[in-house]
Amino acid sequence: MNQSAARNRHFDRLVNTEGLKWLGQNTNHYPVHPSVKAAMIACLDKEEFHAYAPPLGLEALRAGIVADLGLDGMEAMVTDGAVSGLYHVCHTFCRPGDRFVTTDPTWAWPMSFARSVGAEVVQLPIYGDEYGFRLDPERLRAAVDERTRMIYIVDPNNPIGSTQTAEEIEAIAEIARSVDAVLVHDCTYRDFAYDHHLAARHYPEKTITTWSFSKWLGLAGLRVGALVAAPDMIETLAAAPPNNLGSSILAQRGALAGLAAKAEWFPAVLESQRANQRLVKEAFDALPGFRLPVFPSSGNFLVIETVEAGIRPEALCAVMARHGVMIRQGSYHTKTFGDRFIKVSVTVPTEWVETFCRLLPEAVEEARGLNEEIALF
Template structure:
């Protein structure tokens, strides 16, 4: 008798199959699949040839990379290099969340920080933002009404994942003031900031009540290298270092790639933004021609599009499965939100242009096939 797989085992096998699917078109995790800048490849290859991977990196990250991250963000403070942005956020939750505290975030949002907060015993408060009445954004009034002195962390992913909305400097200032008024820390997840013109890191406004997390997975395409960072006031970063799991440092090769990427960032982002815009316009046209589908946020301030399915008569899960059968990975809304996930899919756009064209070409037939799909394998 075959033993049923546990949730973690089922999830792992799901992604293992995806990763080992030859020629898979990855358009569901906001990862960047545009061919890397030659300087980044050279940095990784050079590090490998020198055998740098035989040694542990400094526990807070290479000093040159730490300084480059802070300079790139354009703030005062210091950086803790982590194994991806997710590790940075987990470290913050370990440092600040306790039973009797609250972790306040939006719904939808990126799901994992809320899980980390729950693991530490904090109550997770999700404020609904899914709708045109709020502009698909968290409002200062809604946040103010939801926080008190028990609030440990206010988590804001900006631009929002999965919606693609962003916040003005005035809105960020209002969130900082609210955090200060109740003694909370504003966690400004800046993973997608390079896709949003005029983005303002909260540290520029109030370095005492804000901390920023950054990632090299999306703009630079280093998802598999697992490089991210926390940036904040030295005292806060020192506190977080005591809760970091990367006590032997983040990956050496990934850090060398990240620093090389920062040196060529201006040139690199011109290419990335051009391809991202082209792909988004292409998908916008395809969605406009598909009955019942609509773009919920336009223009997107990130490297993905949130596509509404509520009027299509097709479930997001069935559409994800129809695309999977054709070698394309997209994401169902329930990955991000149980409350609103039945109404949208998310499609990544920092991919080769022929991938985006394939998505568009397949859209009419996948919609039709999805209408006949009643049973969908477990999705993650």
């Protein structure tokens, strides 16, 4: 069996595992606001799905996204999830021989997209106390040159959960402008942050802000996200998108209702996931050798270092999977640092987190002796 088929079967098993506790994909499993479900049911009842959606998205949704970000003067392009937008950005602006500069760790797929069109990917390490788990703008400045076509920053960082300061974001924007690079500011986890600053406010002409409804609203399986940029950038992206017949009308109706209910619904989600973070920290604090290097996290997830505990990340993931709990091994995010940590997602029912914490001491001991090759994706 080839790698792609094995990977697909792995995730097919996960999706079809009844009662699986999803603590690994940063997905939001809280019940949606009733208005979101009602909007999608109304869309189905009216059978709106017979017609294509507008190519850039419903006008009300486009306006709502821009307003939520507070980026007046920008335009939004609704995409089939943020990942489709990132694919389109890389294929539109990167060319053979260009440099694509990002961090390590980062989200892996945009690097694959850039490499697929012949760009050189440069990763700047940020994992470790020596880096403060953030990108130092001066290290970025030393890494860019006239060949740098794109700078990609995930902020808050996935998987670390750190955020860049206001001063760092302003400096990163200035560095991108100095080499005339496209700055892609991936803000997928912005809504979970304690403090967050948008690069587009400093470099509006060439910053593309990517945003998703998968995480804060919990619409991961519906695939709806957005690119937000200056009108001329959106015009360029609109010329040859991967989907020129519009994203799912069902997903867009749900997303629009979610924006309308956000102020009422999301604060409770935010507080619940932060409470879940505290439960996870307490559980690991009670065990020797584990460390949470970034706490609290500005994402809806936590990194837990396993090195001093003598536990392989893959082993602990495999043991938890036997108990119906999915968590993520660090190697999914980074080859360089992946043997140091696991990642646990916490926008889930508290009972799931309590089950994970209850299983943890026994799972750690079971994982300690597990050394065989483990295939995870």
